[in-house]
Structure formats: C-alpha cells, structure tokens
Amino acid sequence: MVQTTYSGIHCALLGAGRIGRGHAAALAAIEEVVLTVADADPERAREVAQGLKPASGTAVEHTTAEQVFACPEEYDAVVIATPTATHEELVLSCARVGLPFFCEKPLASDLAGTQRCIDAVSQAGIASQIGFQRRFDPAYSEARRRVRAGELGQVHRVHMLTCDQNPPPESFVAMSGGIWRDCLIHDIDALRWVTGREVVEVMAFGQVRGADYFRTYGDIDEGVALMRLDDGTLVTAQTSRNNGQGYDVRMEISGTRANATVGLEPKVPLVSVEPGADFPGSEPWVDFIARFADCYGRELRAFIDVVAGRATSRCDAREALEALRVAIALGVSYEQGRPVRLEEIQS
Numbered sequence: 001m002v003q004t005t006y007s008g009i010h011c012a013l014l015g016a017g018r019i020g021r022g023h024a025a026a027l028a029a030i031e032e033v034v035l036t037v038a039d040a041d042p043e044r045a046r047e048v049a050q051g052l053k054p055a056s057g058t059a060v061e062h063t064t065a066e067q068v069f070a071c072p073e074e075y076d077a078v079v080i081a082t083p084t085a086t087h088e089e090l091v092l093s094c095a096r097v098g099l100p101f102f103c104e105k106p107l108a109s110d111l112a113g114t115q116r117c118i119d120a121v122s123q124a125g126i127a128s129q130i131g132f133q134r135r136f137d138p139a140y141s142e143a144r145r146r147v148r149a150g151e152l153g154q155v156h157r158v159h160m161l162t163c164d165q166n167p168p169p170e171s172f173v174a175m176s177g178g179i180w181r182d183c184l185i186h187d188i189d190a191l192r193w194v195t196g197r198e199v200v201e202v203m204a205f206g207q208v209r210g211a212d213y214f215r216t217y218g219d220i221d222e223g224v225a226l227m228r229l230d231d232g233t234l235v236t237a238q239t240s241r242n243n244g245q246g247y248d249v250r251m252e253i254s255g256t257r258a259n260a261t262v263g264l265e266p267k268v269p270l271v272s273v274e275p276g277a278d279f280p281g282s283e284p285w286v287d288f289i290a291r292f293a294d295c296y297g298r299e300l301r302a303f304i305d306v307v308a309g310r311a312t313s314r315c316d317a318r319e320a321l322e323a324l325r326v327a328i329a330l331g332v333s334y335e336q337g338r339p340v341r342l343e344e345i346q347s
C-alpha cells in the first residue's frame with residue numbers, strides 16, 4: 001500500500017537485489033526522500049523496506065513495479081536496479097508516465113534499445129541518470145582534472161582493471177549481458193570521461209577458467225582488452241570474476257610529464273614481494289558494494305538534486321550509448337578473434 005500524502009521527494013526503487021539493497025539504504029539516508037521499495041519478489045521488497053531506518057522519519061513502503069506505473073502521480077522519481085534485461089521496458093515506462101529516473105548500467109542490452117530509451121527520454125523531456133558511479137569517485141575525478149588540465153603532459157597510455165574477488169551467481173550471469181557489457185563497461189565509461197577521447201579500435205581475448213555456468217550463457221570469466229583512442233593513446237584493460245586477493249579496481253594514466261593512478265591506496269588487493277615493502281597495509285576490498293559505497297551515495301544524492309531541480313544530470317541517458325558500443329565491439333572481437341573498428345558497430 002503506497003501512501004498518497006507526503007512532503008519531500010517520493011522515490012520508487014525498482015529491484016531490491018545485490019545493488020538495490022545498497023541503493024535503498026542510500027536513498028533512505030537522504031532526509032527529503034520518501035521511499036517505496038518494489039521488487040518482483042514481494043517478500044524481498046517487504047524485507048528490504050522493513051529493514052531500513054529512513055532519515056525522513058516516514059515509513060518505507062513496499063510494492064511492485066506494475067503498481068508504481070499504475071499510479072505514477074504518487075511518485076516524483078524512479079530508481080531502476082533490476083536485471084539488465086528489464087531496463088529498457090522500465091525506462092520506456094518512466095518516459096510514458098513522465099517520471100525522471102536513475103537507471104543502473106547498462107541502460108539497455110543493445111544499441112537499438114539504448115537509442116529507443118534515449119529518444120523516449122528526449123521526447124518525454126524527463127531527467128535521467130545512468131549508474132556510472134565512478135564519475136562520483138574523488139580519485140577518478142582528480143585524475144580527470146589532472147588530465148584535462150594538462151598536468152600529465154600528453155597522455156600516451158592507460159591501463160585499467162575491474163576484477164571481482166568471487167563470481168556473481170548463475171542467476172545474475174544469465175541476465176547480465178556478459179562481462180564486457182556488465183563489468184568492463186565501467187572502465188570504458190571512466191576512460192571516456194577521464195580522457196575526453198573516444199575509442200576507435202579494440203581487440204579482446206577471453207577465457208573461462210572458473211565456474212562452468214559462464215560457458216552456458218556464452219560468457220567468460222577472464223577478459224583482456226586492447227583499445228586505441230582517437231588521439232592514438234593505447235589502452236590495456238583486464239577484467240576477472242576470480243581475483244583471489246580481493247576486489248581490484250584501478251586506472252593508471254601515463255603521460256609525457258606525469259602519471260595519475262586511481263585505486264593505489266592501502267586496500268588495493270596487491271601483494272608486494274619486494275624485501276621490506278610494507279605497502280599496501282590494509283585488508284583488501286572484497287566487493288563493489290564496499291569499494292563504491294560512498295560513490296553510490298553521492299550519485300543518488302546528485303540524482304535527487306536533479307529531481308528537485310537544483311542541478312542538471314552529470315551522466316544522462318545519452319552517456320550510455322558509446323560505452324555500450326565499445327563493450328559490444330569487445331564482444332565481437334573476442335568471438336571473432338580479430339580487431340574491430342568502432343564504426344563497424346551500428347545499431
């Protein structure tokens with residue numbers, strides 16, 4: 001049962017799974033947010049809603065996505081944290097009823113679907129934000145500032161990693177769209193955002209080294225990518241679902257004058273075998289929820305600022321298109337065993 005009288009911003013969170021639970025807590029921590037949690041599993045929605053202590057002091061309600069779109073006048077905004085395969089339909093529903101939305105990456109499973117979402121958002125004139133939370137990370141932001149200010153000189157090389165300590169469950173892999181679209185897409189967005197350049201050519205290699213279910217869905221659990229940017233910068237990237245030492249997210253940007261490295265801090269899951277080396281000294285990150293908790297909070301606060309009319313979106317729906325194009329190119333390269341130029345990848 002959704003309340004009909006409220007002050008503040010009434011936000012419906014769709015999807016209360018791994019990331020949705022964290023987003024529910026982050027939204028509940030914002031004083032002006034009145035939250036309703038919706039999930040295809042009503043028991044999960046109820047359990048998550050009842051476990052929250054909202055800063056607004058208003059009880060968190062629970063419902064289903066269908067009920068949200070049946071009564072859109074009761075809401076001011078939607079946060080979509082459902083499986084990737086459901087995003088397009090839910091985004092199009094937001095556009096149909098005129099509700100601004102935040103959507104977890106990727107916006108849709110393919111380029112045609114992403115373009116349909118972008119067109120619908122534009123026609124509806126609603127605000128949108130994509131869940132590329134690294135744009136709200138202090139180190140990625142500082143790297144961007146240094147690159148854009150020319151402090152690194154001319155950037156020649158970038159190296160990036162996103163490696164999970166443990167694989168996601170089979171149910172997630174079945175609907176994720178594969179490691180390039182699901183996981184490395186964060187690095188691709190960060191690459192575009194930090195350097196301001198576009199990827200023009202890629203080559204990818206992949207392997208299944210762990211759970212067999214990656215093979216079942218045509219996915220891999222180890223991937224390496226080479227990319228060339230439009231100014232000649234060369235990029236290497238690694239992604240894994242089996243990084244025993246911990247959750248590893250890094251970006252190293254090297255220029256003719258200096259270097260900027262994101263993720264080189266005490267919780268980086270690296271082990272130095274240099275005699276006497278005592279860095280890094282802390283327990284490593286275990287997963288994205290711990291590593292990016294602050295960023296998820298910041299990106300959702302930024303979204304609420306957009307909904308309240310205090311800011312414009314820092315990562316709107318259009319930002320999803322080029323990142324997805326690169327991720328798809330990597331998939332084609334891996335499957336066909338050849339370099340792929342980005343102009344080949346059209347919707």
Ligand SMILES: NC(=O)c1ccc[n+]([C@@H]2O[C@H](COP(=O)([O-])OP(=O)(O)OC[C@H]3O[C@@H](n4cnc5c(N)ncnc54)[C@H](O)[C@@H]3O)[C@@H](O)[C@H]2O)c1
Nearest residue numbers: 015016017018019020039040041065081082083084104105
């Ligand atoms: N930004 C990040 O760092 C990050 C991290 C993890 C996941 N994600 C993205 O978040 C999304 C969800 O991932 P997850 O790992 O939380 O998945 P999950 O499978 O753990 O949770 C998904 C939840 O959505 C519910 N659901 C399914 N269809 C629904 C519908 N139509 N309406 C309402 N609820 C529905 C499911 O019952 C489940 O509770 C994916 O798109 C994924 O790419 C982003």
